[in-house]
Amino acid sequence: MPQRSEIKRILNQVFEAILPIMAVPVALIIGALILLLLRANPGVAFSALVQGAVGSTFSVTQTLVKATPLLLVGLGITIAFRGGVINIGGEGQIIVGALSATALALSFSQWPGVVLLPLCLLVGTLSGALWGAVPGVLKARLGVNEILSTIMMNAIALQLSNYLLRGPMIDPAEIEAGTRIAQSALLPRQVWLPRLVPQTLLHAGSILAVVMAILVYIFLWRTTIGYRIRAVGLNPRAARYAGIPVPIYQALAITLGGAFAGLAGAVEVMGVQRRMLEGLSGGYGFSGIVAALFGNLHPLGTVPASVLFGGLLVGADKMQRAVQVPSAFVDTLMGLIVLFVVSSRIWAVRRARRRETYE
C-alpha cells in the first residue's frame, strides 16, 4: 500500500524532527533536581523559563534577537561541516566582521544610508570571509589542521579588537571623559538596521538571516559549487576521483563559513549594539555550532533550531532572575540539554537503519 508507507515516511520524518525537542524535557528534569538541591522551586523556575522565552511580545522579540546571530553563524557552520571542515573560528570571524563594519561606518559617516548600510554588511561579510580564508588556505596548501588554526585565529581576532578599541577606534568621548572604556563611537544613524517592533531590539537583520538560510539551501542543493562542497564533505576520496579539487572546495567551505559569521558580527553591531564593544561576539561562535547541529546541518533546519536555542538562552536568563540561582546553573542546564539532545539522535539513526533493512 503506497499511501500508507507515504504516511509512515512523513510520520517518521516528523518524529525525527521533534526528537531533539523531546530530549529537552529530560534535561529539564535533571535541572529540576539540581534546582531542588539549590533550594529553588523548579516549578517557578521553569515557568519563568517559558515566560522569559515566549511569555510576552518583548520576550518573543528577545528570543528572535538572540536567534539571529545563532542562525547566521549556524549557516556558516553548516556550509563548513557539509564541506567536511570544522570551523571553530566563529568567534574571531564575528569580531572581525563587526570591527570592519564599524570602521567603515565611522569613516564614511557622511555617506547616505542606501549606500553605506549595504556596504557595511558587505564589508563585514568579506572580512569574516577573509578571517575564514586564512585557515582555509593554510589547510588547502599546507595541511594545517583547521581546528588548530581557527582556535588560534579567535585569540588573534580578540587581541586585534582589544588593540583597535583601546587605541585607533576608541570613542573620542571616552578619552575626553577620561573613562577610557574600550568601545567605538556610536555608529551613524543611517546604518542602524531598522527596528521591526518599537521599543524592542528586534531588527531587520532577523529577516536578512532567514533570507540567507533560504539562499544557503539553494546554494548547497541547487548549484554545482554547492553540490561539490557537499560531495567533498561526504566522501573526499570519491570526490577526488570525480575530479573535484578537494582542498580548494574545503578552503571555500571554511571561507564561506567565515563570511556568514562576519555578517553576523556586522548585523549584531548595526542592529543591536550600534557600536563596537568588548564581548560583542558573546559566545555565538560556539553556540552557533550547537544551533547548526540541532538543525541537522540543514540550512532550513537551522532556522527553528536557532529560535529554539535562542529561546532557551533567553528563558534561562529570566529563570536566573526569577529564582535567583547563580548564573552557573544556566550553563549547567544548557550543557545538559545539549548532551541529551545530541544523545537522543541515536534513536533516530537506529530507526532509519531499521527502515533501510526493511525496504
Added chain:
Amino acid sequence: MKSVLSRLLMLVVLVALLLSACAPAATPAPTQAPEKPLRVAIVMPSSITDMAFSQGMYEAWVKVQQEMGGPSKLEIAYSENMFKVPDAAAAIRDYASQGYDIVIAHGSQYGTSLAQIAPEFPNTTFAWGTTTDTFADQGIKNVFAYNPAAEQGGYVLGTIAALMSKTGVLGVCGPVEAGDAKTYVDGFKYGAEQARPGVKVQVTYTGSFSDVSLMAAAAETHIAAGADMLTGSSQSVVGAIGVAKEKGAKWFGQQWDQTSLAPDIVVANQVYDYTGIIKDMIAKRKAGTLGGVAYTLTLENGGLTIKYNDRVPVPPEIKAKADEVIKGIIDGTIKPLP
C-alpha cells in the same frame, strides 16, 4: 508507529504533570507589608565573588541593606556574569518592568542599551558605571552615573610601593589597557615616579580579564626581572597574588580588599566604596530626583579608600608620606595623572 506515538504522548504528559505539580499556586500572593521595601536590582558583568569589580558593588548594597534594617527594608536582586550585552539589556529591562525601584547597570558596556531602555521607565531610577555620562544631553532624567577616579588611589599606592621597594623595581599586572584598569595603572606609575625618581615601573597586560594562568606568569616575570612590589587589576589578578605569595613579593590590591587572599603580603588596597553614592541615590530618589547626577568616587568623598593590612606594617615615614599625598590629591595640589 503506535508505540512511538504512545511513548511520545506519555513523555509529554509526564513533563506537563511534573511541571504543573511543582508550579506554585500561581504567583505568590504579595503579602502587604506595612512598609514596602525599596527594591533594587543589579546587573553585573562578572561574578559577585570576583574579588574585584562586581563584588565591590554587590557587597556595598548588602552593607547598605544591613544598615537599613535587612531585606524587609531593602530588597536586592542581581544577575551576575552578564558579560553578553544583549542579555544584560534584557535583564535591565525585565527588572524595570517588574517594578524595581532602582536598577544598576554595572558595566560601561551596558550604556548604549540603557539609553534606549531608561526613557521607557520614567519612574525607575537607573544607575550605570563606570562612566560620567547620565544621558542628560539626550533628555533622559532618570539615570545616575558613577565613575571611580582610580588614578587617585593608584597614585597613592604607587607612592607607597616606590618608597617601600628595596630593588627599586615595581611590577604592574594589567588585564586590558582600558577603563579603570588603565587609569589605575597610569596613576600608579606616575605616583611611583614622582615619589622616587629613577624607580622602574614595569607594566604588562595579558589582554584578558579572566586569564588567571597568564596573570600568574606575568607576576613571575616581574619578580624574575627584579620587582619586589606588585599590583594589578581585574578578577584575574588572583593568579598574580598566588605567585607573589609564593615568591614573597608584596602586593597592592585594587578595586576590592584583597588582603584575605594573602594576608602576609598585601600591603594596602584601593577599595571602591559605593555605599556613599548608594545612600545618596536612595535619598535623592526619596526626594523625587531620579537621576541626572554623575558621581565620581574619589578619596575626598570616601568613594575610594586606602585600606592597609595590619599584618604587613608600612614604615611610619612612608605612611606619613602617603597621607600627605592623599591630602594633596584632595586639595588639588597633586594631579594624579601626568
Added chain:
Amino acid sequence: MNDLFTIPVILGIIYSGLRLATPYLYASIGEAFVQNSGVYNLGVDGIMLMGAFSGFYVGMKTGNLWWGLLAAMGVGLLMGLLMAVVSVTLKAEQGISGIGLYMFGLGLSSLLFKKTMTGVESISGFQPVRIPLLGNIPYLGDVLFNHNLLVYGAFLLVPLASFILYKTPFGLMIRAVGQNPQAADTLGINVDRIRYITVSLGGMLAGIAGASLSISLINLFQENMTSGMGFIAIALVYFGSWRPWGIMGGALLFSFVNALQLWLQVLGVNFPYDFAVMLPYAMTILALAISVRRAAMPDALGKPFERGEF
C-alpha cells in the same frame, strides 16, 4: 631589545614556560589518547574546571593535597566516562557533545564553588622539590629541577604516553581502533571498550590538568579559571600530530612564546602589547605551516563505530 638575550631573561622564560606548559601537557596528552582511538572530546576545558574545583576543594577540606589530586582524577574520570557514554554508546556527534560537556563542566564547577565556598580563597599548594645533584647545577638547576611534583609529572608523562601508544599492545590496539575500527573489530578487539578506556583516561588527565592549576601552580579556585585553556590543549594535539613528543613540542613552543611576550612587555619593548599577546597564537599556526609534514590523523576520528558497517 639587547636586554632580551641575557641569562636571567632566558632562565626566566624557561622557568615560566615550563610552568605554563604543565596544564596543557596533561590535557593534551589525555586528548591524544582519546583522539588516537578515534574519538574527539571538545569538552576538555569543562573537565579541567571540574578537576580544578574538586582538587582544590578536597585538598582544602582534608588538608591533604594528595586527596585533592585523587579527587580531581576521579571527577575527571567520571566526566570522561560521561563523554564515553554519550559518544561511544549513544554514538552522538562528538563535536557537539563535547561542547555540551564543556558547558556542563563550566556551569557545574562554578555552581559548586558558589554553594560550598564564600569566595576566592587560596591554599598552600604542592611545594617545589629540588632534585638532588641536578638541582645544584648552576643556573639550570633552579629553572629545570626545582619545580613541584605536578610539573615533573607532566613532563614524565610524555615518554610514558609515547611508550604506551607505540610500544605496548594496548597502544597498538588504541591506534588500530582509531585507524580502522572495522578491521580492529574483526581482529577481536573490543572497539567500544578501548574507546571507553581512552576517553575516561583522557578525562582523568584533564582532571589532573585542572588540579595542576588549582593546587600546584596558582593554588586557588576561581570561576572559569581555565578561560579556554582546554581548547588550546585540543589545538596542541593537532599541532603534535597526535604524538606525545610532538604535543610537548607544541606546548613548549606556545608556553615559551607566551613567557617571551611577557618579557618583551616587562623590558618595555616599544610596540602595542596586544600584538605581543597574539604572538604565541600566531607562532603556533606559523610553526605548523612551515614545518612541512602532513598530519597523520586517525582515519576514524570523530566517527562513531557501528558493528557490521562497511
